[in-house]
Amino acid sequence: MRMPPPGNLEGVIDLRLLRDDPERVRASQRARGEDPALVDGLLAADERRRAVVTRADALRGEQKSVSNAVRQAAPDERAAAVGRARELAAIVKQAEAQELAADAALRLAQLDVPNVIEGGPPGDEDDYVVLREVGEKPRLDQPLDHVEIGERLAAIDTERGAKVSGARFYYLTGVGALLELALVNLAMAQAVEAGFIPAIVPSLVRPEAMEGTGFLGSHAPEVYHLTEDDLYLVGTSEVALAARHMNEILDLGAGPLRYAGFSTCFRREAGSYGKDTRGIIRVHQFDKVEMFSFTTLDRAHDEHLRLLAWEEEFLAKLELPYRVIDVAAGDLGSSAARKYDCEAWLPSQARWLELTSTSNCTDYQARRLGIRARGADGRPALVATLNGTLMASTRTIVAILENHQQPDGSVRVPKALRSYLDREVLEAP
RNA sequence: GGAGGCUUCGCCUAGUCCGGUCUAUGGCGCCGCACUGCUAAUGCGGUUUGGGUUUAUCGCCCAUCCCGGGUUCAAAUCCCGGAGCCUCCGCCA
Numbered sequence A: 001m002r003m004p005p006p007g008n009l010e011g012v013i014d015l016r017l018l019r020d021d022p023e024r025v026r027a028s029q030r031a032r033g034e035d036p037a038l039v040d041g042l043l044a045a046d047e048r049r050r051a052v053v054t055r056a057d058a059l060r061g062e063q064k065s066v067s068n069a070v071r072q073a074a075p076d077e078r079a080a081a082v083g084r085a086r087e088l089a090a091i092v093k094q095a096e097a098q099e100l101a102a103d104a105a106l107r108l109a110q111l112d113v114p115n116v117i118e119g120g121p122p123g124d125e126d127d128y129v130v131l132r133e134v135g136e137k138p139r140l141d142q143p144l145d146h147v148e149i150g151e152r153l154a155a156i157d158t159e160r161g162a163k164v165s166g167a168r169f170y171y172l173t174g175v176g177a178l179l180e181l182a183l184v185n186l187a188m189a190q191a192v193e194a195g196f197i198p199a200i201v202p203s204l205v206r207p208e209a210m211e212g213t214g215f216l217g218s219h220a221p222e223v224y225h226l227t228e229d230d231l232y233l234v235g236t237s238e239v240a241l242a243a244r245h246m247n248e249i250l251d252l253g254a255g256p257l258r259y260a261g262f263s264t265c266f267r268r269e270a271g272s273y274g275k276d277t278r279g280i281i282r283v284h285q286f287d288k289v290e291m292f293s294f295t296t297l298d299r300a301h302d303e304h305l306r307l308l309a310w311e312e313e314f315l316a317k318l319e320l321p322y323r324v325i326d327v328a329a330g331d332l333g334s335s336a337a338r339k340y341d342c343e344a345w346l347p348s349q350a351r352w353l354e355l356t357s358t359s360n361c362t363d364y365q366a367r368r369l370g371i372r373a374r375g376a377d378g379r380p381a382l383v384a385t386l387n388g389t390l391m392a393s394t395r396t397i398v399a400i401l402e403n404h405q406q407p408d409g410s411v412r413v414p415k416a417l418r419s420y421l422d423r424e425v426l427e428a429p
Numbered sequence B: 001g002g003a004g005g006c007u008u009c010g011c012c013u014a015g016u017c018c019g020g021u022c023u024a025u026g027g028c029g030c031c032g033c034a035c036u037g038c039u040a041a042u043g044c045g046g047u048u049u050g051g052g053u054u055u056a057u058c059g060c061c062c063a064u065c066c067c068g069g070g071u072u073c074a075a076a077u078c079c080c081g082g083a084g085c086c087u088c089c090g091c092c093a
Helices: A016-020 A022-032 A037-072 A079-112 A145-153 A158-165 A175-193 A207-212 A238-243 A297-317 A364-369 A393-403 A413-422
Strands: A129-134 A197-200 A224-227 A231-233 A257-266 A285-296 A322-326 A338-344 A349-360 A370-375 A378-391
Touching: A016 A022, A016 A037, A022 A037, A037 A079, A129 A297, A145 A393, A175 A197, A175 A257, A175 A285, A175 A297, A175 A378, A175 A393, A175 A413, A207 A231, A207 A364, A238 A257, A238 A285, A238 A364, A238 A378, A285 A297, A285 A393, A297 A322, A297 A338, A297 A349, A297 A378, A322 A349, A322 A370, A338 A393, A349 A393, A364 A378, A378 A393
Parallel strands: A197 A257
Antiparallel strands: A129 A322, A224 A231, A257 A285, A285 A378, A322 A338, A338 A349, A349 A378, A370 A378
């Protein structure tokens, strides 16, 4: 028995693109700061696999006719026929073992090569390009940070979060809890208005889902794993939304298939020791409304810009000053071909804080998950997947508390949120 | 958690007991063609997915009967493991 064909292998960049235009893949590697020589390893593995598969196919064909000969052999020739068939069976078995090894080697080589970038600036984390700044930063003589504001309002309790669950856990209470619920509702209302299918999704998923969305590669240490059940806690509803249509053929004739998923998100935050240790900027658990689109490859770029526009629309409703950056190639996840972040102003630290992020994963996830669409010619065609944060609870709360804080310690509620919160100001109880 | 039944190429289904042209049956749906004022009806043909080969078309080859192993010259069919669905029992918000 053979491994799944490369079309379903994980980590797959389009092998046809690779064969036709390896230089483009190499250029992508260079822009990411990854080794372009890995592309040649992948090419070699692909070629090797093709040769081995061709041979095994031929041997299997021969085996068919030989075992058929056994069936039809006269009684006195039967023993000899079985003998020949037995010999050939051994050769086929060997060829299939080679096939298995070649498939595995290709699979490994593919894991080394992340998605081919779509454009955007080369370089690493600091090489982003600022596309625009929107809104006015608040003028505050002595801005309080969200921890202090949250304590005064009895809205955020990090101390007891730590007592009960450890560092990077928190309680939202009173207006803090209400604020999150209001934000979730506002975000969902916007998404539904825009035609998204609202969805509440599983937070625990099987390995295939995690692997298929590309989170078990370089992100693996970030992910909580329940070994007892071999289930993973999702870090974003993207995982469950993408995997929902695993091994399906979608009908995208009527346009993109869009979900707005709500889920709790779990992140180990390994490797970020000492980073954002104060407050709820970086936590192990938060809630998020995530936009997720399935669309055709040719429409993926337009869809990406649409997701970004919806993110900005939401930030505008919250009256937050923000900027949009075009994330550099070296700072992309392995599945993303391009990524834009929206960063809100953080008055207490006088810096920008990532609030939302939208990625175009082109066919990378869909290929791993076996998701295709019925093409115009009726044959299955490749699909692109895209994701974008609409509302991540904790950081959005941080941004609102800090940017809308008043000199008297209260917090002004942005207009769009008032009907969901039933008040214009957040005050200490 | 326990017991039993089930899973076949879009949907339904034959085949599994007893291994071999299963190169998987039939129906529905869908596509094409023919016939016909139009439609309908009827007839004929086609209709899983992936890989390999081919300049390309046509085609040819290989794999695919929930998934993964095993037995065998040969597996939809036999054996082991897993997943899912259904029924009943137990437990539970």
